Amino acid sequence: MNIFKTTNIALVALRLNKMRSFLTMLGIIIGIASVIVMVSVSSGSKQEIEAQIDRLGSNMLSIRPGTRTMGGRHGGAGTAGPLTEKHIKSLKEEFNFIEGISGSISSSVPIVYGNKNWTTGVIGIHADYIEVRQWVIEDGRNFTEREVRSGGKVALVGQDIIEKLFDGNSPIGARIRIKNVPFTVIGTLEKKGASNWGRSYDDVIFIPISTARMRVSGRSARSVPDIVGNIYLTVNLDRDISIAEEDLAEFLREIRKIAPGAQDDFSIANFSEFIRARNETSSTLGLLLAATAAIALVVGGIGIMNIMLVSVTERTREIGLRLAVGARRKDILTQFLVEAVTLCLIGSLVGVALGVGTGELIKRTIEIPVLLNIPIIFIAISSAAFVGIFFGFYPARKASRMNPIDALRYE
């Protein structure tokens, strides 16, 4: 008697009771399918979050001028004294873990090209900005150091601008007017898509920061000759970003002469942390759903045990006969265990198919990000086998412990 023979006996027994076998499997099918759907949906949204972080730059920090407190009243953002080119310079000198650093002065202004006009965000930047914010130059070139320093009237345009003003034609070399100042387009930016706040990243024009200061932004910016707005920087990946954040804060407190214990007059934001925190709730929910699905699997296992117990009772005479013709207790135990495991395995395969199919359907119909997680399929199948052994063991043992003569006489 070997495992192959036993498996064969078990398969034949299952085939003899097709309908019941199917109903028994149903619990496992639903359990496995829901585990796979839940995990796929939650991996999908996790992947989406990581993609968002990647779009922002996972090693990026931003520094904003903070508020000044006067007599317990907070002023608005930026009231504490601006960030300037000097800050950028000293940060670059102090920390060699800074890979790229750039200011960013943005304003919303009207743009004109030929007889078309559009109002959009125009951002004054240093050349590093492109890399720091993970933009890619599609066509043309980035700004030169000279253009950034000396107020070059050149611009990089996003895909939405190309759509709106140039009807999709290449804008390189074209002259556009930004707040009535003529600029030459020297490059285009690759598409980035929508931000998580629903605004398009691609509705944007970049110009050198010095030009923005002098020609485009409002009065308040012009009052400080070397203002840089916000600072964005990337940290070398070897450096832990939270530690880098602390180092930067300490250094800025020093150069901005903030007394120990006093409130910072700037703020440093770690975007990836921010997004992760914002999405923690949704991943907790995903975990909860997966746990519910796992419970469904356990309930499915109890269903298997229930049916196997009924089956053992119903087939008492068959068990008696098998014992009478020479089956050892172990043979009977193995037969019923193999039956339970086979039910679970077939059920889990059907469940995997159903789960993958449902995941695909969700992706197409309600457009929720769904990521099929291959390891979870193997985990699902092996946990089904475990459920089979665990919940099949008691009925199988009950069958194998029968006294041959009592089993044969059972009515």
Added chain:
Amino acid sequence: MEKVLIECRSLCKDYDMGAEVIHALKDVSLKIHKGEYVAIMGPSGSGKSTLMNLVGALDVPSRGDLLVNGLDLSRQDSDQLADFRNHTIGFVFQQFNLLARTTALENVRLPLLYSRDNNAGDSTERAVEALERVGLADRMDHETTQLSGGQQQRVAIARALVNRPSVILADEPTGALDTKTSIEILDLFQELNDSGITLMVVTHDPEVAGVSRRNLMFRDGEIIDDLLVGNGAAA
């Protein structure tokens, strides 16, 4: 005289029914030789089926010794008893006890699936051989429900034969059959006995008693009569 195949010495079997203990067998001593054809008779509850179950190792004695084919059954563990049932005993039951929705051939092969004799050869071949012996080779692919009662019992006999047992134990083998079919089954038993197989048949049927060569009469757990009849008397 052939060698002793089955030997009971002061064999007892009690059933504890809670309120009272039923003594199903009381001090039964008995020898059955190889090649005998024994009919065991007696009213219901007289202990005849109990004896058969003990000899077939389906149940364990309460007291006394029981040797079958030289093996002391009271000293075997459950695996050894399973192997003993597999290769020494062939059972035939009143209700045939065939597996439903399974072909005659698969039913006959069943004991071979549990056989630990690796030299048994091809199980299908042996099952076909056994079915030929009971005259059902042409029905081997039929499911058991498609067969008549007599044919089903012959499948059961083929199953009992397939592992070449030393003794066939039959419990009311004709009890569920009509007279004509019963005679066919008894003829088959006669043939098997003629070929040297030992037979123990528990029965109410005087026909069976008529063709066997030794009749054991049971009453209240004891043998009250042990008759050699027909050829058996001469042996």
